[in-house]
Amino acid sequence: MTPRTIALLSDLGTRDPFVGVMKGVIARLTPEAQVIDLTHEIPPGDVREAAFRLWQSVPYFPSETVFVVVVDPGVGTERRPVVIAWPEFTCVGPDNGVFTYLLAAAGPYSAYRLHAPIFQTPNMSSTFHGRDIFAPAAAHLVSGEEPEKLGPPAPDLVRFDLPRLELVEGPAVHGEILHEDRFGNLITTLGHLRIEEEDMLLEPWLPHCAPARLPRAGLRLLLPNGARLELKAAYADVAVGEALAYVGSDGLLEIGINQGRAADTLPLKPGQEVILGYQRRTTA
Amino acid sequence: MTPRTIALLSDLGTRDPFVGVMKGVIARLTPEAQVIDLTHEIPPGDVREAAFRLWQSVPYFPSETVFVVVVDPGVGTERRPVVIAWPEFTCVGPDNGVFTYLLAAAGPYSAYRLHAPIFQTPNMSSTFHGRDIFAPAAAHLVSGEEPEKLGPPAPDLVRFDLPRLELVEGPAVHGEILHEDRFGNLITTLGHLRIEEEDMLLEPWLPHCAPARLPRAGLRLLLPNGARLELKAAYADVAVGEALAYVGSDGLLEIGINQGRAADTLPLKPGQEVILGYQRRTTA
Amino acid sequence: MTPRTIALLSDLGTRDPFVGVMKGVIARLTPEAQVIDLTHEIPPGDVREAAFRLWQSVPYFPSETVFVVVVDPGVGTERRPVVIAWPEFTCVGPDNGVFTYLLAAAGPYSAYRLHAPIFQTPNMSSTFHGRDIFAPAAAHLVSGEEPEKLGPPAPDLVRFDLPRLELVEGPAVHGEILHEDRFGNLITTLGHLRIEEEDMLLEPWLPHCAPARLPRAGLRLLLPNGARLELKAAYADVAVGEALAYVGSDGLLEIGINQGRAADTLPLKPGQEVILGYQRRTTA
Numbered sequence: 001m002t003p004r005t006i007a008l009l010s011d012l013g014t015r016d017p018f019v020g021v022m023k024g025v026i027a028r029l030t031p032e033a034q035v036i037d038l039t040h041e042i043p044p045g046d047v048r049e050a051a052f053r054l055w056q057s058v059p060y061f062p063s064e065t066v067f068v069v070v071v072d073p074g075v076g077t078e079r080r081p082v083v084i085a086w087p088e089f090t091c092v093g094p095d096n097g098v099f100t101y102l103l104a105a106a107g108p109y110s111a112y113r114l115h116a117p118i119f120q121t122p123n124m125s126s127t128f129h130g131r132d133i134f135a136p137a138a139a140h141l142v143s144g145e146e147p148e149k150l151g152p153p154a155p156d157l158v159r160f161d162l163p164r165l166e167l168v169e170g171p172a173v174h175g176e177i178l179h180e181d182r183f184g185n186l187i188t189t190l191g192h193l194r195i196e197e198e199d200m201l202l203e204p205w206l207p208h209c210a211p212a213r214l215p216r217a218g219l220r221l222l223l224p225n226g227a228r229l230e231l232k233a234a235y236a237d238v239a240v241g242e243a244l245a246y247v248g249s250d251g252l253l254e255i256g257i258n259q260g261r262a263a264d265t266l267p268l269k270p271g272q273e274v275i276l277g278y279q280r281r282t283t284a
Numbered sequence: 285m286t287p288r289t290i291a292l293l294s295d296l297g298t299r300d301p302f303v304g305v306m307k308g309v310i311a312r313l314t315p316e317a318q319v320i321d322l323t324h325e326i327p328p329g330d331v332r333e334a335a336f337r338l339w340q341s342v343p344y345f346p347s348e349t350v351f352v353v354v355v356d357p358g359v360g361t362e363r364r365p366v367v368i369a370w371p372e373f374t375c376v377g378p379d380n381g382v383f384t385y386l387l388a389a390a391g392p393y394s395a396y397r398l399h400a401p402i403f404q405t406p407n408m409s410s411t412f413h414g415r416d417i418f419a420p421a422a423a424h425l426v427s428g429e430e431p432e433k434l435g436p437p438a439p440d441l442v443r444f445d446l447p448r449l450e451l452v453e454g455p456a457v458h459g460e461i462l463h464e465d466r467f468g469n470l471i472t473t474l475g476h477l478r479i480e481e482e483d484m485l486l487e488p489w490l491p492h493c494a495p496a497r498l499p500r501a502g503l504r505l506l507l508p509n510g511a512r513l514e515l516k517a518a519y520a521d522v523a524v525g526e527a528l529a530y531v532g533s534d535g536l537l538e539i540g541i542n543q544g545r546a547a548d549t550l551p552l553k554p555g556q557e558v559i560l561g562y563q564r565r566t567t568a
Numbered sequence: 569m570t571p572r573t574i575a576l577l578s579d580l581g582t583r584d585p586f587v588g589v590m591k592g593v594i595a596r597l598t599p600e601a602q603v604i605d606l607t608h609e610i611p612p613g614d615v616r617e618a619a620f621r622l623w624q625s626v627p628y629f630p631s632e633t634v635f636v637v638v639v640d641p642g643v644g645t646e647r648r649p650v651v652i653a654w655p656e657f658t659c660v661g662p663d664n665g666v667f668t669y670l671l672a673a674a675g676p677y678s679a680y681r682l683h684a685p686i687f688q689t690p691n692m693s694s695t696f697h698g699r700d701i702f703a704p705a706a707a708h709l710v711s712g713e714e715p716e717k718l719g720p721p722a723p724d725l726v727r728f729d730l731p732r733l734e735l736v737e738g739p740a741v742h743g744e745i746l747h748e749d750r751f752g753n754l755i756t757t758l759g760h761l762r763i764e765e766e767d768m769l770l771e772p773w774l775p776h777c778a779p780a781r782l783p784r785a786g787l788r789l790l791l792p793n794g795a796r797l798e799l800k801a802a803y804a805d806v807a808v809g810e811a812l813a814y815v816g817s818d819g820l821l822e823i824g825i826n827q828g829r830a831a832d833t834l835p836l837k838p839g840q841e842v843i844l845g846y847q848r849r850t851t852a
Contacts, residue, residue, distance in 0.1 A: 005592075005595050007588065007592065009585070012466065013466035014298070014323060014325060015323055015325040015465075015466050016323060016337070016465050017293070017322040017337050017340055017341045018466070019321075020291065020320055020321055020323060020341060021322075021340070021341050021344045023320045023321075024289070024291065024320060024341065024344040024345035024349070025344050027289050027318060027320065027345065027346050028344070028345065028346045028347075031289070031318065034595060034599065036588055036591045036592060036595065037582075037587075037588055038585040038588035038589075039582060039583055039584060039588060040582070041582060041583040044466075044467055053584070053585050057585045057589050057592065060589045060592040060596070060689075060699065062595050062596045063596075065592070073519075073543065074520055075519070076517055076518025076519065076520065076521075077518055077520040121344075123535070125531075125532070125533035126517050126518050126530070126531070127518070127519070127530065127533050127538075128532075131344065131533060132533075181584050182580065182581035182583050182586070183612055233644060233694050234643065234644025234645055234694050234695070235643070235644065235695075236645040237644075246694070246695065247693075247694070248693070248695055248696075249693035249695050249699060249700070251691070254695075259613065296750065298582070298605075298608070298609060299607055299609040299749075299750050300607060300621070300749045300750050301577070301606040301607050301624055301625045302750070304575065304604055304605055304606035304607065304625060305606075305624070305625050305628045307604045308573075308575065308604060308625065308628040308629035309628050311573050311602060311604065311629065311630050312628070312629065312630045312631075315573070315602065315630060328750075328751055329827065357803075357827065358804055359802065359803070360801055360802025360803065360804065360805075361802055361804040405628075407819070409815075409816070409817035410801050410802050410814070410815070411802070411803075411814065411816055411817050411822075412816075412817035415628065415817060416817070
C-alpha cells in the first residue's frame with residue numbers, strides 16, 4: 001500500500017525538539033506514514049500567515065494528505081481542536097482561524113471537534129496539543145480512521161475577515177499586500193491572474209470577488225505612494241535593483257526587486273492597498 | 285518489516301550540508317530506516333542543553349529507536365565514541381555528558397565503546413564523527429546489529445553534575461531555571477508535577493529528590509526577585525503580558541508570559557534558583 | 569524495491585513552504601522516493617556556495633541518487649533547466665554554474681536540456697522552477713525515466729572560473745579561502761590532503777593542479793597577514809581561543825579556533841590567498 005502523507009505547518013520553530021517529538025508520536029502510531037514539513041517558522045501565534053501558507057501548499061500534495069497546523073496561541077483554553085475533511089484532503093488543528101482561506105475557497109467540507117480520548121497521548125498537556133492531540137489524530141486519519149469517528153460535528157468554525165480583493169469599475173482590481181517571502185518579495189491578494197494572449201484573466205482566489213478580463217496594454221500595479229509598476233514575466237526583465245510586478249508562483253501578483261529585497265527597500269507593508277488598473281492612482 | 289527509526293540531535297545547524305550528509309550515509313547503509321530530526325540548533329558545544337533535549341524527546345519515540353547525538357566539542361580528542369543500550373531504545377554519540385539525564389533517570393543500560401572499524405566510513409575525519417562513526421553505527425544498529433558487537437564495554441561514562449531539585453521541610457521544592465524554549469518560556473527543574481484533585485504530586489524526574497504531595501491551595505513559584513507566581517493551567521488564564529507558572533509539556537514547571545517572552549522580559553536566567561512553596565521567599 | 573533517494577539543495581529557506589511544496593510534488597509522482605535535505609540556506613542566488621555544498625555532499629549518498637539544486641537567480645530567463653547524468657548519480661537544476669565543481673572533477677557525464685512538458689506541473693510559473701520543472705523531473709528520474717528522455721542534449725554548460733589551487737616550486741601550494749561553515753571555520757581550497765607517515769599527500773580535488781608529496785616537518789599554513797599556523801589533528805590540540813589549521817572532513821585544509829569562531833576573529837575572508845608551505849610569506 002502506498003504510504004499516505006502528513007504535512008506539518010507550525011510556529012514551533014526548529015530549535016526545540018517540538019516538531020521532532022510530533023514526528024515520533026506519528027511514527028509510533030503509523031510508522032509507514034510519510035511526514036513532510038511545510039514550515040515551522042510561522043511567526044509565533046500568527047494565524048493569518050499560517051492560513052495563507054496552508055492555502056499555498058495544499059494544491060501540490062498527494063490526494064488524501066492530512067495537514068496538521070500547530071499555530072495555537074489559545075492552547076489550553078476553550079478553543080476547539082478540530083478535524084476538517086474535504087474530499088481531497090483533511091486538516092487537523094485548532095479552530096482559531098488557521099483554516100479561513102480553505103474554508104472560503106476549497107469547497108464543501110465536514111468539520112468535527114477532536115475529543116475522543118483514544119486519539120490522544122496518555123500524558124495530556126495543556127500547552128502542546130500538537131504532540132498530544134493533533135499528531136495522534138493525524139496518525140489515526142492516515143491509517144484510515146474516518147474523521148467523524150474523532151468527535152461530534154463542529155459547527156460555526158472560526159474565521160478571520162478575508163483581505164481586500166475587489167473588482168471595481170474602470171476596470172481595476174483593488175487588493176492589498178498580504179505577506180513577505182524569504183526573498184523579500186511582497187505577495188498581494190491580486191489573483192489568480194493568468195495571461196491569455198493580450199489579456200490578463202482574473203480568476204479570483206477569494207470568493208467575494210467577481211472574475212474579469214483585463215487588457216494587458218497599459219495595465220499597471222499602482223502603489224500607495226503613486227508609483228506605477230509594469231507587469232513583467234521575470235525578475236531579469238528589469239535592471240538590477242529595479243522594482244517590478246509579476247505573477248508569482250501562487251498566481252498572485254507580487255512586488256519584487258531584481259536581485260534585491262522589495263520588503264526592505266520599498267515603503268510598503270502588509271495591509272496596504274494596491275490597485276491593478278490603468279489610471280494614475282491620484283486620478284482614481 | 286516495519287522500518288526502524290533513527291532520531292538525530294546535534295549542534296550542526298542546517299546551513300551546511302552536515303546533517304544531510306549524515307542522512308546520506310545512513311541511506312547508503314539502511315535505505316529503509318526512517319530518520320527524524322529532533323533539532324540541529326543546539327548552541328555549538330552545549331552538552332547540557334543537548335542532554336535535556338534528548339531526555340525530553342525519548343519517551344515519544346517508537347520502541348527500538350536509535351538516537352544519535354552530535355554535540356561534540358572534543359571531536360578528535362581522547363573522548364570516547366559510545367553506544368548505550370537501554371531495553372527500549374539505544375543512543376550513539378560522544379561520551380562527554382550528553383547522556384547524563386538518561387543515565388540518571390532511564391534505568392539500567394549497557395555501554396560500549398564504538399571502535400570497530402567496519403562501522404566507520406572509509407575516509408575517517410578527525411572533525412566529523414557524526415558522519416564517520418555515529419551515523420554508520422546507527423545504521424548498523426537499526427539493521428539489527430547488537431550493540432556489544434560495536435566495541436568493548438565502556439565503563440565510567442562521563443556525566444555532568446545534575447541540576448538542583450530538592451524537597452525541603454516546609455514543604456517546598458528548591459529547583460533552578462534550566463533552559464529557554466523558542467517562545468521565550470523558561471523551563472525549570474521542578475517536576476514532574478501532576479495535578480491530582482486538590483494536590484500537586486511531585487514525582488521527581490531526577491533520582492536524587494524524594495517524591496511528595498503538596499496541597500495546591502496557596503502554592504506559588506517564588507522567584508529570586510521576591511515575585512510569587514500563581515500556578516495556572518494555560519497562558520490565557522492570566523492577562524496579556526502577565527507572567528504565570530504552569531506545568532509544561534514535559535511535566536516540569538515553566539515560567540511564561542501570556543503572548544510574551546518571559547526570557548526577554550523577566551530578570552531570570554538559567555541556573556538561578558526557583559522555589560515551589562507557600563512562604564514568601566524573604567521569610568524562607 | 570529499495571526506494572531511491574532525491575537530495576535537495578537550495579536557497580529557498582525554510583520560512584516559506586517552498587521546499588515543502590517541492591516535496592509534495594515529488595510525493596504525488598513517486599510516493600516511495602526518499603527525500604533528503606542538504607541545506608536550504610544557501611545565501612540567495614549564491615551559485616558558487618551552492619556548487620561547493622553539492623560537491624561536498626555527493627560522495628556520501630546512495631548510488632543513483634538524484635540531486636536537485638534550486639539556486640536560480642535567473643529563473644524565468646533564457647538560462648536552461650538541465651539534467652546532468654554521471655554513472656553514479658544525476659543532477660537536476662539551472663544551467664548557471666551550480667554544477668561547476670562536479671563538471672570539473674566528477675568524470676564523464678551526459679547533459680540534457682529539460683524541456684519535455686510532460687515532466688512539468690500544469691500551472692507553470694516563471695518564478696519557481698524548483699516546484700514546476702526540477703521536482704517533477706527528479707521524481708520521474710528516480711522512477712527510472714532515462715535522462716535523455718527529458719530533452720535534447722545540452723552542450724556548453726555554464727561554469728564559473730575555478731578557484732585558485734596551484735602547486736609551485738619550493739614546494740608550496742597556493743590556494744584561497746573558499747567558504748565559512750556554521751562553526752565559523754574557514755574552508756580553503758587546499759586539498760585533498762592526506763597524512764601518510766611523515767608526509768602530507770596532495771591529491772588535488774580540482775583538475776588544474778598537480779599532485780605532490782610534502783614533508784610534514786615544518787609545513788605551515790601562511791596567512792595573508794604573515795601569520796603561520798601549525799597543522800594540527802584536532803581543535804583541542806591548541807589552547808582554547810587559539811587558531812589552528814587542520815584537514816577538515818572534506819579533505820580540504822580549514823582554519824579554525826578551538827572553541828571559537830575563526831571567521832569572526834581572524835582578519836580573513838573568502839577569496840584571500842593562503843599558502844601551504846615552509847617559507848615565511850614575506851620571503852616567498
